Amino acid sequence: MKKIGTVNKTREILEENGFFMKKKFGQNFLIDQNILSSIVSKAGITKEVNVIEIGPGIGSLTEHLLENANHVISYEIDNTLIPILTKQFAEYDNFTLINEDILKADIKSDIKKYFNNDYPVYVVANLPYYITTPIIMHLLENIPEIKRYSVMVQLEVADRIVANKGGKDYNNLTIAIGYRAKTYKAINVSRNVFMPKPNVDSAVVIFDIYDEKPYKVSNEKFFFELIRKAFANRRKTLVNNLNQGYNISKEEAVKILEEMNLSSTIRSEALSIEQFTILSDVLEKRLK
Numbered sequence: 001m002k003k004i005g006t007v008n009k010t011r012e013i014l015e016e017n018g019f020f021m022k023k024k025f026g027q028n029f030l031i032d033q034n035i036l037s038s039i040v041s042k043a044g045i046t047k048e049v050n051v052i053e054i055g056p057g058i059g060s061l062t063e064h065l066l067e068n069a070n071h072v073i074s075y076e077i078d079n080t081l082i083p084i085l086t087k088q089f090a091e092y093d094n095f096t097l098i099n100e101d102i103l104k105a106d107i108k109s110d111i112k113k114y115f116n117n118d119y120p121v122y123v124v125a126n127l128p129y130y131i132t133t134p135i136i137m138h139l140l141e142n143i144p145e146i147k148r149y150s151v152m153v154q155l156e157v158a159d160r161i162v163a164n165k166g167g168k169d170y171n172n173l174t175i176a177i178g179y180r181a182k183t184y185k186a187i188n189v190s191r192n193v194f195m196p197k198p199n200v201d202s203a204v205v206i207f208d209i210y211d212e213k214p215y216k217v218s219n220e221k222f223f224f225e226l227i228r229k230a231f232a233n234r235r236k237t238l239v240n241n242l243n244q245g246y247n248i249s250k251e252e253a254v255k256i257l258e259e260m261n262l263s264s265t266i267r268s269e270a271l272s273i274e275q276f277t278i279l280s281d282v283l284e285k286r287l288k
Helices: 007-016 033-043 060-068 079-088 107-114 129-142 155-161 172-178 220-230 238-246 250-259 273-287
Strands: 050-054 071-075 095-098 121-126 146-154 181-189 202-209
Touching: 033 060, 033 121, 033 146, 033 181, 033 202, 050 060, 050 107, 060 071, 060 079, 060 121, 071 107, 079 095, 095 107, 107 129, 129 146, 129 155, 129 172, 146 155, 146 181, 155 172, 155 181, 155 202, 172 181, 172 220, 172 273, 220 238, 220 273, 238 250, 238 273, 250 273
Parallel strands: 050 071, 050 121, 071 095, 121 146
Antiparallel strands: 146 202, 181 202
């Protein structure tokens, strides 16, 4: 039987079912078996791992996950794909398909219901590019049961996630993920291995959630609000962004930075994650 993730099989499935890609869901299906195998391999998927997949499409990646994982829950928002996926994977007893928006699904309840063992939970997904960051942040903030993420994202988003401080790609997303997880780029993926072909190249980024965070803050909600405000305007200094974001005087902002041995003209991208955690605690106390 032909694998799903090939040009011919993908065309066959689409034609058989009269399916047309929907731009609003960012549908681009993988058609390269080597890339699909590599995603699963790099993600560390074995029969002792449970997987959450987001946006399975017609099942190119799903097929590889089902062959290698203990159990797979796939969340698909497009209800016209449900009969295709149901028929495609009818013979697999380790597959649960949920027709729901991942941002609205009761994932914690689904994990308890379908993953009835102590195996770790990983996310493996070719994420829709128009909503990549909201999905990642929603899961990171609300589903601590997930221990590893292996996600396909636009190359420029991947560069932001794994960026080092001081670089042009380093921003609040880098810090928000880096605060919780160790991140690295696993695979660069050409736009030519998708159908239809997107306008940009992609990459698979892996982040392993820390068992114990190396960074501590007294108020995480305040910390995440701070990094958003600190990068609100990259052209401005951190002092200006603090002044506008928190309605504190520039003099007070300068004083806070000087207490941390930081220059009054420093920009947000020059601060490490640890420095932001310190700034968060200091600033929160001043604002009380």
